[in-house]
Amino acid sequence: MCTALVLTLIAVALAALSFGSVSIPFSHVIGTITGSESVTATERTIILSIRLPRILLAMLVGSGLSVAGVVFQALLRNPLAEPYILGISSGGTVGAIIAIGLSLGASAITTPLASFAGSAAVMFLVYGIAHRRGQLDTNALLLGGVMIGAFFNAVVLLIIAVFNQELRNAFLWLMGNLSSANPDAIIVVAPVLLVASLVLLLQARNFNLISTGDETAMQLGVEVKRVKRLSYLLTSLITGLVVSVSGVIGFVGLLIPHVCRMLFGPDHRLLLPASFLLGASYLVAADILSRTLLAPSEIPVGAITAALGAPVFVYLLRRS
Amino acid sequence: MYALAVENVSFGYTPDVPTLRNVLLDVHKGEFLGLIGPNGSGKTTLLRLLDRIYIPQNGHIRFNGRDINLLSRTEIAQQIAFVPQDTGPLFPFTVLEIVLMGRAPHSRGRAFENPRDRDIAAEMLSLTDVAHLAHQPITALSGGERQRVFIARALAQQPQLLLLDEPNAHLDIAHQIEIFDIIRKLNRGSGLTVISVSHDLNLAGAYSDRVAMMVCGAIAAVGTPEEVFTESLILDVFRTPVVVDRHPSGSVPRVTLVHSEQTSLWAGRTSAHVSNRVEPTS
Structure with a gap:
């Protein structure tokens, strides 16, 4: 199973190295990797300096959003929960934009940190809205998330209007975009995201139990509160990191876990690694479309994931 | 103790x-x-x-x-x-997966269940008569079948x-x-x-x-x-009249509900019935 997903990821990544506004034949892509002489210097530069960092970034974003989606769905027992729908991605955007607007520097460290703070704040806010009389109200959770998302998008527009010049590129954040990311960010984002995903994977058995009910999980020996606190913290961290490099990319955390659950079942010990790998492939593939459909201009990748993911949301909503 | x-x-x-x-x-x-x-x-x-x-x-x-x-x-x-x-x-876990969850407290620190866990789960599945459903998703089961699965999970603990x-x-x-x-x-x-x-x-x-x-x-x-189970205590607690006599097999008391049309009938029962009742032990 994992082999198939890894092979898919490699195939998609090779395709992504080849396709683009300048198409590079597969033989040259392989040649670049193996160090063959027949590849021109321009092609080498395009592949190694432009496309490869972007593909790695796409993988991280896709994996992170999918893992966060799986965990939210397990903790909230709702297949509709994901970072975008819950407004957590928008919170991250506000955090990042405030950091940049206040000239804390768009550095590879402060922006992800501010973004994490924003995500975590919205996580608490949405949870607080939906938590009444000890019960988590699913409708309030989803509606609250969408409303907070809309509100924070408005805040972002306002901040952009005030700071105008410095933040022109921030518009790209609202639609989700991989083109403006700072390649240095990979060095910060990759290790943290991998460690956070690994820690969450170690909780997979607890997620199985919690996804059948908080009380049931307690009856079966899970320290539910502790597991939830840790998991909300890590998913906010992952979402914040992802948003700081890509902006708001919606529905990935909804579509990928759903597909993986259909393919591999609901056991989180399988579902988490599968979603991690398939999420990476999915976003790299979506990014190919974003770069090639209207080449040489780009469609924001968030528009593509929304176009593919929103129908799945409607389908899941009608079924639940 | x-x-x-x-x-x-x-x-x-x-x-x-x-x-x-x-x-x-x-x-x-x-x-x-x-x-x-x-x-x-x-x-x-x-x-x-x-x-x-x-x-x-x-x-x-x-x-x-x-x-x-x-x-x-x-x-x-x-x-x-x-x-x-x-x-x-619930998410569509299979019946076997649900019952195996009962082994969780005994296998902390292990990512997967071991053969002993699987043996115990299989034993409890057949004990509660749900072994034939082992690979069905729990979401596809009737209420009664689900209940038996939850009992199997508890016994697996x-x-x-x-x-x-x-x-x-x-x-x-x-x-x-x-x-x-x-x-x-x-x-x-x-x-x-x-x-x-x-x-x-x-x-x-x-x-x-x-x-x-x-x-x-x-x-x-x-x-x-x-x-x-005395008529007076049950009437007191549940605010419902009942008749308590002996189960035909003789070993335990039998409580029979009396609905409103029967109440007058019940009130006028003969002493033969009354002697059949269980006397409250004080």
Whole structure:
């Protein structure tokens, strides 16, 4: 199973190295990797300096959003929960934009940190809205998330209007975009995201139990509160990191876990690694479309994931 | 030594509304205790406290002599299992996966179940007559089938104390008897202590060593079924007239509901019927 997903990821990544506004034949892509002489210097530069960092970034974003989606769905027992729908991605955007607007520097460290703070704040806010009389109200959770998302998008527009010049590129954040990311960010984002995903994977058995009910999980020996606190913290961290490099990319955390659950079942010990790998492939593939459909201009990748993911949301909503 | 000692326990979900008031109850090791009482009398709440899902605001609960507040969640789950009333929507785990979850407290730190866990799960699946459903998603099962799966999961915990919250609610009569026979066998054979909430007084009477009757968050009466199932006490507690006589098999009291049209008939019964009743032992 994992082999198939890894092979898919490699195939998609090779395709992504080849396709683009300048198409590079597969033989040259392989040649670049193996160090063959027949590849021109321009092609080498395009592949190694432009496309490869972007593909790695796409993988991280896709994996992170999918893992966060799986965990939210397990903790909230709702297949509709994901970072975008819950407004957590928008919170991250506000955090990042405030950091940049206040000239804390768009550095590879402060922006992800501010973004994490924003995500975590919205996580608490949405949870607080939906938590009444000890019960988590699913409708309030989803509606609250969408409303907070809309509100924070408005805040972002306002901040952009005030700071105008410095933040022109921030518009790209609202639609989700991989083109403006700072390649240095990979060095910060990759290790943290991998460690956070690994820690969450170690909780997979607890997620199985919690996804059948908080009380049931307690009856079966899970320290539910502790597991939830840790998991909300890590998913906010992952979402914040992802948003700081890509902006708001919606529905990935909804579509990928759903597909993986259909393919591999609901056991989180399988579902988490599968979603991690398939999420990476999915976003790299979506990014190919974003770069090639209207080449040489780009469609924001968030528009593509929304176009593919929103129908799945409607389908899941009608079924639940 | 008592397996379980409930010492003056009080609890409320909100501070000013007590759900349990000064509950006092001892349960012997290996005992089968029926917990009965009207809706809202605090039966389920008491079970939740016994499994430390909630913590009493006053009083203590001791399990094998130790205050359960001093036990870790895992230690509790290794010794106490809980069969809840039907739970809400679930992800489509298979029946086998659900039953294997019962092994979780015994395999902390391991990512996957070992062969022994699988053997125990398989044993409990066939014991509760759901082995043929092992690879079905739990979401596709009927209420009664789900109930049996949850009982199998609880038994897979290999507990010393089994808490059942209306285990017969969704079961047909054949499976009611079958499940209670299995639990009774484990209770008699391996000394499993059982506390079972039930609205079926006859079932509770047939299987329980003792019954505890709850009213308004307190224990109104504890004793053998013969001692507790009296027409006057049941009328008092449930505000419903009943006739109590002997089960045709002779061993346990039988409680028969009397609906309103029958009440006048019942009131005018002959003394021959009355002599058939169980005399309350004082």
